Amino acid sequence: MNPAEWLHRTALAHPGAPALFHGTEQVCDYAGFDRAARAIGAALAARGLGKGDNIAVFLPNGPDYLPLLYGIWTAGATAVPVNAKLHPKEVAWIVENAAARLIFASSAPALRDAGVASEVVELAGPDHAAMLATPPLPRPVALSADHPVWMFYTSGTTGRPKGAILSCANLMAMSLSYLADVDEVSPDDAALYAAPLSHGAGLYNFVHVLRAARHVLPRSGGFDPAEIFELARAHGNLSMFAAPTMVKRLVAAARQSGATGEGIKTIVYGGGPMYVADIQEALAQFGPKFVQIYGQGETPMTITALSRADIADSAHPDWLARLGSVGRAHSVAEVAVLGTDGTPMPVGEVGEIAVRGAAVMQGYLNNPEATAKTLRDGWLWTGDLGHLDPAGYLTLHDRAKDLVVSGGSNIYPREVEEALLAHPAVREVSVIGQPDPEWGEVVVAFVVLDAPVDESALDEACTSTIARFKKPKRYVFVEELPKNNYGKVLKTELRALLAEH
Incomplete structure (x- = not known):
């Protein structure tokens, strides 16, 4: 079913319900x-665009x-949301790869200079205004489930996105699973889009449209704690x-301003490692x-969810272990931890x-090799390493490519990072492996400090909780860690920085 059908049904049932806000102003x-x-x-449709056509959206939140x-x-038609912070040349590659016939954007000249040949409709320009003045279709075009x-488009931290x-079926499964496994939604709720609508934050719009909730677009266009x-x-x-990383910034800002989170119902976090001390x-x-x-x-x-109750249940004997996990499988997903031969x-x-399960993609556009590598024997192989506990809670270790093998032993960067973050002087840390002729690889920690500290103190923080052979052989102190637009640490850049030195 066409997701626009949900909007149309909600509008018929609740036409006067407040829908879109720019800051506190109802739009x-x-x-x-x-x-x-x-x-x-x-x-x-009047331009001849519809089924089988891809249309890109290269805009900031608004x-x-x-x-x-x-x-x-x-x-x-099919939407191709593109991160608004990408360089026009990166956008041009995505538009060409998707064969997008039209792109909505803030400005056309930069895209033209980057080689975008598709039609560009500038937001708030005459073409956009004319579109809004067009007599509307009576209802959305019917679409099949597939x-x-x-x-x-993936964030492209390694190679091309x-x-x-x-x-339709993937997004419906994701949305209904939100209600089953993440949170309830009512017309009194409001969804705030402080992270890019082109990715995870935008995907949660569907369930809020279904339930006639409000949609709030910050006037800043992004993430501002105040x-x-x-x-x-x-x-x-x-x-x-x-x-x-956004949660961590919210906490720091709240401490500074005395804010308690009044009016916040739910913060759904994901997209990177949440360390136990931070949550x-x-x-x-x-x-x-x-x-x-x-x-x-x-x-x-839609792989797993760690519920509000699990996160808050500090009296449970496994509370800390569960805080370090990513929860249990979503209702529409089956999760397994497999060996290299595919056996559990x-x-x-x-x-x-x-x-x-029902939310898993159909494949990668124009990339049969990557599709065949990722979708095997009915499973989507995530590239992430982890383990399941007896109750079905999944704990992530690292991306498979980030595993450090030193002296024949596997070292998972996250456990080293958790140990270092327990030291009060450490604000952020990211661990990678450095090639070594004797050990194969050695552990290197990039560390952002809040206060000066001796490396020996960091060594002690490690050896108090993890085996001595896992502690870093080298510390690199930096002002900040390189991150992409979604707050993920770019370990590829850390490796490049290490290679330069």
């Missing part, structure tokens, strides 16, 4: 949201973003998706407002995490 109700989408859909997406789907609707093909606290107080019942600090500051999810663009936001690993032993 439109659900009737207006739906009409804008159907008008854009009609304008696209109140026009969701109507454009739903307009694309109303016409029956019809592609969202081309999710790949376009994961997500169908603004988030203000919007939470103004709107109430605010839910948001945040990377762990404990977040709980102490804001209380039980947190849910963790583990997913990938290839199975959007025993409970507690590390292998590659695999998932199968």
Whole structure:
């Protein structure tokens, strides 16, 4: 079923319900949201765009973003959301790879200079205004369950990004699983989009449209802790998706300003490692407002979830272990930890995490080799290493490519990072392996400090919780860790930096 059908149904049932907000200002109700989408859909159809066509959206977060997406789907076309922080040449590559016939963007000249040949419709320009003035389609074009609707381009931390093909059925499964495994949603709720709508944060729009909830676009267009606290107080019942680095910044800002998270209902975190010490600090500051999810663009936001109850249950004997996990399988997912030969690993032993179920992508666009490597024997092989405990809680170790093999022993960077973060002077840390002629690889830790500290003290922090052979052989102190636009540490850049020295 076309996801735009959810918007249309909600608009028919709740036409006057407040829908889109820019900061605290209401932009439109659900009737207006739906009409804008159907008008854009009609304008696209008049251009001959519909089923089988890909349409890119290269825009920062704003109140026009969701109507454009739903307009694309109303016409029956496939949306290709592109991170607004990418360089125009990177955008040009994605547009060409997706064969996008049209792209919505803030400005055309930079894209033209980068070689984009597709038609560009500038936001708030005359073409966009004409689209909104087009007599709307009566309802969205009907789509089959396997019809592609969202081309999710991976963040591309290594090599070129790949376009994961997500169908109507994939997104419906993800959305309904949110209600089953992550959080309930009501018309009184508000979804805040402080992370890019082109990725994880945007994927949670569907369930909030289904339940006639409010959609809040910050005036800053992004993540600003002070603004988030203000919007939470103004709107109430605010839910948001945040990377762990964003949660950490929220906590730091709250401590400085005295904010308690008033008005925040739920913070769903994921997209990178959340260290146990960090989530404990977040709980102490804001209380039980947190849910963790583990997913990938290839199975959007839907592999496992660590519930609000699990995160808050400090009396449970396994609480700390569960805080360090990513929870249990989503209702629509089957999760396994497999050996290199595809056989399940025993409970507690590390292998590659695999998932199968209704949310798993159809494959990568124009990349049969990558598709065949990732989708094998009915499983999506995630490239992540982890283990399951007897109760089904999944603990991530690292990406398979980040595993450090030193002297024939496997060392998982995350356990070294957890040990170092226990030291009060350490703000952030990322561990990689450095080639070594004697050991194969040795452990190197890139460390961001809040206060001066001797390396011997860091060594002691490690050896107090992990085996001595796992402690770093070298520390590199940096002002900040390189991250992509979603807050993930770029270990490829750390390796390049290490190679330079």
